[in-house]
Amino acid sequence: MGWRPAGSDDQVGGVPARFVAAPADTGQAAEILRAAEADGLAVAVRGGGTKLDWGLPPRRLDLIVDTHRLTGVVEHAAGDLITVVRAGTVLSELDFGAQQLALDSPLPGATVGGVLATNTSGPRRQLYGTARDLVIGMTVVRPDGTVTRSGGKVVKNVAGYDLGKLFTGSYGTLGLITECAFRLHPVPPARAVVLREADVPEVGPLLAAVRGEQVVPTAVEIDHDGSGPVTIAVLVEGTAEGVRDRAARLEKVLGGTVADLPSWWGAHPWPAGGVGVKLTAPLSRVPELLGIAPGTTVRGSAGSGVLYAGVTGDVPRSIELLRAAAVRAGGHAVVLTAPREVREAVDVWGPVPGLALMRRVKDRFDPGHRFAPGRFVGGI
Structure with missing residues (x-):
């Protein structure tokens, strides 16, 4: 089967595996997963390894399916603005010339499959959408080894389960993604960034002024270290x-200046091994998430209402304060990554609507609960 004994580094969320397998194509992946089901093995998927500490540790782990051989562009239909990519391909290595897959990953080395599995996004989600919006077709191998395809290479091709929507953000709990079809966009010929520093009370009116100006920004990002502007x-x-015209209008309405992209652009505000929290809120309530917890940097998309917080100091208390603020604002707070002792002390996911439906989907796709058991919300 091409399995090998796991090494000391073959872990997911700190849980060691027994074996590792690295299929080179969908057929090999199906064969591996059929054998894993026959032996009752618990399975987790590993791409670039950049988010293996996200979510909760699996309850058990026997086999890691590594996607580093599932790489490359299968097809690029430039005339249709469509591409098909294998899931183990590093996102930052994709190059379509005058076209682009408009997905941002804050983590160097992240793979296409990993970005989909965690629904990772960055600044450009405001204009182009998230991975869930850009994927139009997907090939997956279910936990029993069945190969399933949905969607296709045209944007409106939908039949049966929309696997792209189900698998995106599922944290690898439903099966293995092997290929993805995406819509592409032209690379813009020009760009400009307008910067402005403001006190917290000024942020709401300034963001409202940007929205009212209707300059169709690609991204509106904010960064706040918890104190100061x-x-x-x-x-x-x-x-x-x-x-040029839109930047001049933004300079006027913001009282800002045209500058280069700031060094923090698109990067998560926590170090490796730190505590990272994802926050959401309606656009008009984004300023309410600033200055909530001491020692916490909040950064992200004020244009889509998705922000990230790097938490230090009294971490459980800070997470409690951030979650309360997000809920008051009509949003959510999820702890993406944290050391084991923090994950054991706090509610990582918080209240999640639709949990009963998520459980039914899990039961349908993985009735043995062998794929990344316990990593997702509600112990899924």
Whole structure:
């Protein structure tokens, strides 16, 4: 089967595996998973290994399926703005010339499959959407080894389960993604960034002014270290003339200046091994998530209401404060990554609507609960 004994580094969330397998194609992956089911093995998927500490540790782990051989572009239909990519391909290595897969990953080395499995996104989600919005077809291997395909290479091709929607953000609990079809976008010929530093009370009116100006920004990002001013950065893209006009309007409405992308752009505000929290809120309530917990840096998309917090100090108390603020604002707070002692002390996921439906989907796709058991919300 091409399995090997696991080494000391073959872990997921600190839980060691017994074996590792690295299929080279969908057929090999199906064969491996059929054998794993016959032996009752608990399975987890590993891509670039950049988010193995996200979510909760699996309750048990026998086999890691490594996707480092499932790489490359299967097809690039430039005329249709479509590509098909294998799941183990590193996102940052994709190059389609004058076209782009408009997904951002804050973590170098992240694979396409890993970005989908965690629904990772960055600044450009405001204009282009998330992985769930850009994927139009998917090939997966279910836990019993069955190969299933949905969608296709046209945007409106939908039949049966929309696997792209189900598997995106499922943390590898439903099966193995092997290939993905995405819609592409043209690479804009010009771009500009307008920066403004402002005190926390000014942020709400300034963001409202940007929305009211209707300059169609690609991203509106904010960064706040918990004290002092908030940095607002607005990215506009398009033709050279159009970008100049929109940047000038933003300079006026923000009282800002055109500058380079700030060094923090698109990066998570916590170090490796730190505590990272994802926050959401309606656009008008985003400022309510700033300055909540001492020693906490909040950064992310004020244009889509998705922010990230790097938490230090009294971590359980800070998470409690952040979650309370997010809930008051009509959003959520999820602990993405934290050391084991923190994960054991706090509610990582918080209240999640639709949990009963998620359990039914899990039961349908993985009735033996062998794929990444316990990593996802509600012990799924």
